[in-house]
Amino acid sequence: xxxxxxxxxxxxxxxxxxxxxxxxxxxxxxxxxxxxxxxxxxxxxxxxxxxxxxxxxxxxxxxxxxxxxxxxxxxxxxxxxxxxxxxxxxxxxxxxxxxxxxxxxxxxxxxxxxxxxxxxxxxxxxxxxxxxxxxxxxxxxxxxxxxxxxxxxxxxxxxxxxxxxxxxxxxxxxxxxxxxxxxxxxxxxxxxxxxxxxxxxxxxxxxxxxxxxxxxxxxxxxxxxxxxxxxxxxxxxxxxxxxxxxxxxxxxxxxxxxxxxxxxxxxxxxxxxxxxxxxxxxxxxxxxxxxxxxxxxxxxxxxxxxxxxxxxxxxxxxxxxxxxxxxxxxxxxxxxxxxxxxxxxxxxxxxxxxxxxxxxxxxxxxxxxxxxxxxxxxxxxxxxxxxxxxxxxxxxxxxxxxxxxxxxxxxxxxxxxxxxxxxxxxxxxxxxxxxxxxxxxxxxxxxxxxxxxxxxxxxxxxxxxxxxxxxxxxxxxxxxxxxxxxxxxxxxxxxxxxxxxxxxxxxxxxxxxxxxxxxxxx
Amino acid sequence: xxxxxxxxxxxxxxxxxxxxxxxxxxxxxxxxxxxxxxxxxxxxxxxxxxxxxxxxxxxxxxxxxxxxxxxxxxxxxxxxxxxxxxxxxxxxxxxxxxxxxxxxxxxxxxxxxxxxxxxxxxxxxxxxxxxxxxxxxxxxxxxxxxxxxxxxxxxxxxxxxxxxxxxxx
Numbered sequence: 001x002x003x004x005x006x007x008x009x010x011x012x013x014x015x016x017x018x019x020x021x022x023x024x025x026x027x028x029x030x031x032x033x034x035x036x037x038x039x040x041x042x043x044x045x046x047x048x049x050x051x052x053x054x055x056x057x058x059x060x061x062x063x064x065x066x067x068x069x070x071x072x073x074x075x076x077x078x079x080x081x082x083x084x085x086x087x088x089x090x091x092x093x094x095x096x097x098x099x100x101x102x103x104x105x106x107x108x109x110x111x112x113x114x115x116x117x118x119x120x121x122x123x124x125x126x127x128x129x130x131x132x133x134x135x136x137x138x139x140x141x142x143x144x145x146x147x148x149x150x151x152x153x154x155x156x157x158x159x160x161x162x163x164x165x166x167x168x169x170x171x172x173x174x175x176x177x178x179x180x181x182x183x184x185x186x187x188x189x190x191x192x193x194x195x196x197x198x199x200x201x202x203x204x205x206x207x208x209x210x211x212x213x214x215x216x217x218x219x220x221x222x223x224x225x226x227x228x229x230x231x232x233x234x235x236x237x238x239x240x241x242x243x244x245x246x247x248x249x250x251x252x253x254x255x256x257x258x259x260x261x262x263x264x265x266x267x268x269x270x271x272x273x274x275x276x277x278x279x280x281x282x283x284x285x286x287x288x289x290x291x292x293x294x295x296x297x298x299x300x301x302x303x304x305x306x307x308x309x310x311x312x313x314x315x316x317x318x319x320x321x322x323x324x325x326x327x328x329x330x331x332x333x334x335x336x337x338x339x340x341x342x343x344x345x346x347x348x349x350x351x352x353x354x355x356x357x358x359x360x361x362x363x364x365x366x367x368x369x370x371x372x373x374x375x376x377x378x379x380x381x382x383x384x385x386x387x388x389x390x391x392x393x394x395x396x397x398x399x400x401x402x403x404x405x406x407x408x409x410x411x412x413x414x415x416x417x418x419x420x421x422x423x424x425x426x427x428x429x430x431x432x433x434x435x436x437x438x439x440x441x442x443x444x445x446x447x448x449x450x451x452x453x454x455x456x457x458x459x460x461x462x463x464x465x466x467x468x469x470x471x472x473x474x475x476x477x478x479x480x481x482x483x484x485x486x487x488x489x490x491x492x493x494x495x496x497x498x499x500x501x502x503x504x505x506x507x508x509x510x511x512x513x514x515x516x517x518x519x520x521x522x
Numbered sequence: 523x524x525x526x527x528x529x530x531x532x533x534x535x536x537x538x539x540x541x542x543x544x545x546x547x548x549x550x551x552x553x554x555x556x557x558x559x560x561x562x563x564x565x566x567x568x569x570x571x572x573x574x575x576x577x578x579x580x581x582x583x584x585x586x587x588x589x590x591x592x593x594x595x596x597x598x599x600x601x602x603x604x605x606x607x608x609x610x611x612x613x614x615x616x617x618x619x620x621x622x623x624x625x626x627x628x629x630x631x632x633x634x635x636x637x638x639x640x641x642x643x644x645x646x647x648x649x650x651x652x653x654x655x656x657x658x659x660x661x662x663x664x665x666x667x668x669x670x671x672x673x674x675x676x677x678x679x680x681x682x683x684x685x686x687x688x689x690x691x
Contacts, residue, residue, distance in 0.1 A: 003681065007647045010635055011554040017567050019549035023542055026571050030578035095639060096602055176669030177676075178602075178639065 083109035083128070083164065087171050087183035089119070092152055096178040100228065103149015105156050107133075107171075107183060118153035126160065133173075135161040155181055194285035196246055199224040199233075200301035203289070207272045208296045214269035221273065222304055231255050231277075235270040237262030240277075249284075251292070253277045272297045319390040320344070320361045326398040330380035335373050336398075337361070348375050349389075355381065358389040383507075408446045408462035410435040412499050412510040415518045416481060421495065423520055426486045428495065430517075431479035432461045435505050442477045448484055449498065456516075459484055460498025492520040545574075548590055551652075555594055555662075558647040559601035559640040569604075573597045588661070594644075595664035601640035634681060642677035645670050 089105040091098045105119035114133055116124035126136040139157060159173040159181060166172075174180030202221040205212050214221060214236045223233040231244035231253055242255025255277065262270045279294035290301045323336040337344060337359055344361040355377060386395045413430040415421060421428045434442040444464040451458045461482070495518040500511030552573070556566035573596035577583060586592045635643060641663060648659040649670075660670040 003646070003678070004650050006632060006635055007558065007643075007651045010632060010643070011557045011647060011651065013557050013632075014566055016550060016553040019546045020542060022549065022567060022571055023545045023574065026574035026578055029571070030575045176665035177672060178641070 081111065082166060083171065084111070085109060085185050087185055089149075089152055089156070089181050090170070090184045091182040092155065093172075093174055093178065093180040093182060098182065101149065101152055101181070103152040105149065105152055105181070116156075118156050119149045120153045122153070124156075124160070128164070132163045133160050152181060155179065196251065196283045196285065196290055197225050197227045199304040200290050201304045202273070203300045203302055205269050205272055205276075205297065205299040207268070212269040212272055213265040216264060216266050221269070223277075223301060225251070235262070235273050236266040237270050240274075246283075250280045250282050251277070252280055273299065318360060320359050321391050322346075322357055322359050322388045322395050324396040324398045325357075325386055327381060328374065331377045333375050333377065333381065333386070335359070335375060335395075337373065344373065346373060346375050347389075348377065350378055350384075352384070354385050354387055356387045356389050357395065408465050410499055410503060410505050411442070411445065411461040411463045412505050412508075413459065413461050413482075413497055413517065414479070415495065421490055421518055423491050424489050426489050428459075428484045428486065428490070428518075430459065430461065430482050430484055432463065432482050433479045433510075434463045434477040435499070435508065435510065436466075438466055438477055440477060442480045445480050445482045448482070450484060450486070451498075452487070452493070454493070456494040456496050457486065457490065458496045458498045458501065490520070494519050544589070548593065551590070552593055552597060555644055555647065556597050556601070559598050559644045561601065561604050561640070562636050564601070564604050569597050569600050572600050591661050591664070594662040598641050598644045598663050601644075604640075638677050638680060641665075642673045642680075645673045646677045649674055 086106055086108045089101045089103060091101050093099075103119035105117065107114060107116035107124070109128065112128050114124065114126045114128050118124065122140045124136055125138070127134045156173075159175060162173050162175055162180075164171055164173055169184070171183040172180060173183070200223050202214070202223070205214065221234055221236050223231070225231060225244055225246065229243050229245060231240070231242045233240055235257065238257045240255045240257035242253060244254075245252040257274065261267075276292055276294055276297040276299055279297075281292040281294035281297075281299075284291045288303060290303075292299045292301070320337055325333045325335050328334050333355075335346060335357065344359060346360075347358040349356040349358070357375065386397070387393070388395050411432050411434050413432045416429040416431050419429045430448075432442065432445045442463055443466070446462045446464060448462075449460045494516050496515045497511070497517050498515075499505040500515035505511055549570070552570050553566060556569040560566045560569050570593075573593045576596050577586070577589065577592055580586065583589075638646075644663055645659055648654050648662060649656065654662070656670045656674070657667040659674075660667040663670065665673070
């Protein structure tokens with residue numbers, strides 16, 4: 001399919017609606033929330049307006065109160081006084097994605113005058129014209145190799161000539177291809193302002209004045225506000241993670257939480273905290289404690305004395321434990337590491353009877369989370385033990401998600417000698433026997449899982465689970481006939497008992513003669 | 523300045539456009555651009571509506587020279603924002619545990635298109651399917667003609683591997 005065809009398909013991916021309905025809905029929304037545009041939409045609108053206004057020779061500035069967008073018409077060019085001050089580079093924007101800056105480039109605006117330093121000692125001396133920095137006629141070329149931020153220096157020179165934009169109190173210089181730089185003014189209050197960045201343990205939480213008791217929680221609730229905008233922590237029952245933006249007096253958090261059931265008073269505390277974080281809470285630091293409040297909910301937290309800010313964020317690898325593994329397919333294992341990091345590596349050493357895994361991580365722990373990674377083996381795992389080199393112990397195997405229909409207890413089966421299958425058959429009578437002890441009852445046979453390929457048809461049965469209480473004797477369980485319907489005739493394919501391929505039945509006498517239950521006549 | 527006292531319903535209608543025909547005529551184009559630019563898990567018409575709300579909330583919609591260009595640019599920018607916020611959510615989820623499902627339920631031949639930034643998809647669509655020259659594409663998505671050409675080139679080169687593979691078949 002050509003590119004054009006695919007683009008056509010994309011353009012047709014949902015049928016068009018009724019334009020009148022779209023317009024009506026938009027009108028209602030436009031009239032009902034005149035000043036409540038989300039900052040995100042506002043930023044987009046500002047970008048749109050910038051383009052349009054510049055086309056007309058004007059300047060667009062999104063006010064840093066985030067509530068107003070001013071469009072200067074062609075005749076009212078602005079001087080840019082809003083820009084006055086010394087701006088330091090704080091982020092790079094690569095293809096629209098924002099990254100922390102490394103360098104020290106800066107720009108000073110004073111009316112129409114623009115001076116700066118690219119961070120490598122090269123001075124910038126130019127002017128602001130209708131919201132656009134004029135490309136300077138002179139560029140010195142101090143060597144910038146080995147200076148952090150050399151890339152940003154080059155970027156800055158390339159961006160001169162672009163319009164400047166104020167977004168949420170930051171100055172953005174972004175080229176049409178989405179690459180750019182973001183500058184900020186130094187904090188206006190030189191005295192060090194307390195910051196909510198850090199890990200905070202919950203001291204108390206109240207909703208509508210009523211103090212909620214979370215002492216029965218199975219975890220100590222805490223909130224971690226990362227300097228890089230990450231949000232992690234645990235509510236009384238569930239972990240959560242996401243992003244947070246620390247604004248002047250509020251937090252703008254976006255996060256996802258686990259969904260383990262949480263009952264009683266801990267549950268009430270959990271839902272209050274979740275609601276609090278979701279409601280752009282105001283933050284305040286008094287006597288070293290962090291106070292958050294929104295929507296009638298107040299929380300007090302104290303700084304957590306933790307190793308998290310002590311650990312060197314450098315690339316020192318340290319061994320970490322492997323919590324569990326599951327088998328994805330014969331040769332790949334999914335590992336759960338008990339350490340939260342984006343930076344980890346796992347070494348696999350295979351021998352005939354053991355698979356030894358060595359996991360290492362770098363960087364600080366980000367609090368509660370799971371790291372999952374997949375490793376590939378050179379040959380199927382089979383019965384080999386999986387050992388964690390760090391702990392020296394075998395790693396817990398987590399059951400792989402069972403396919404639909406396979407819930408229940410393991411059962412084995414054989415073909416009915418009185419009614420053997422034929423190559424033309426589209427149904428097979430299987431005699432199903434519960435594997436475990438049950439006091440002599442196989443019980444109800446559940447619908448089998450059938451998977452077929454060109455060479456074999458694998459049928460895996462299970463039977464209804466028995467109540468876990470009670471001891472069952474093992475007189476041997478009766479075989480229960482079950483007719484398996486096939487999608488197409490058996491043909492020259494083998495019939496295989498899936499229970500003998502993997503799982504608890506595989507090592508029992510039922511499978512000692514292999515998993516094949518029927519082979520086509522030679 | 524009598525305009526300022528106009529009733530909201532009147533204010534929300536572009537000058538000289540007494541009926542909604544202006545939007546009926548624009549909608550098919552906007553819907554298709556939104557289908558192309560929106561991330562897989564975002565309803566294209568939501569983007570059309572969001573762009574329209576932004577437009578209707580302008581203090582002076584009348585000063586917009588081309589509503590078609592304004593709305594197209596807005597849709598592409600909103601799509602880019604959605605994609606960014608999706609990436610943030612996605613990395614947050616990745617820290618929490620295994621991904622329960624992929625948001626991209628489209629066949630693989632569209633999956634590589636979805637891997638491109640929304641603006642590149644929109645540029646490719648407007649140029650290759652709608653057949654617009656780059657200067658018109660640029661006006662619609664809010665950039666210079668050179669940037670539009672560059673975006674298209676970059677998009678094509680990212681897709682090149684797939685296209686070459688198909689060409690060989």
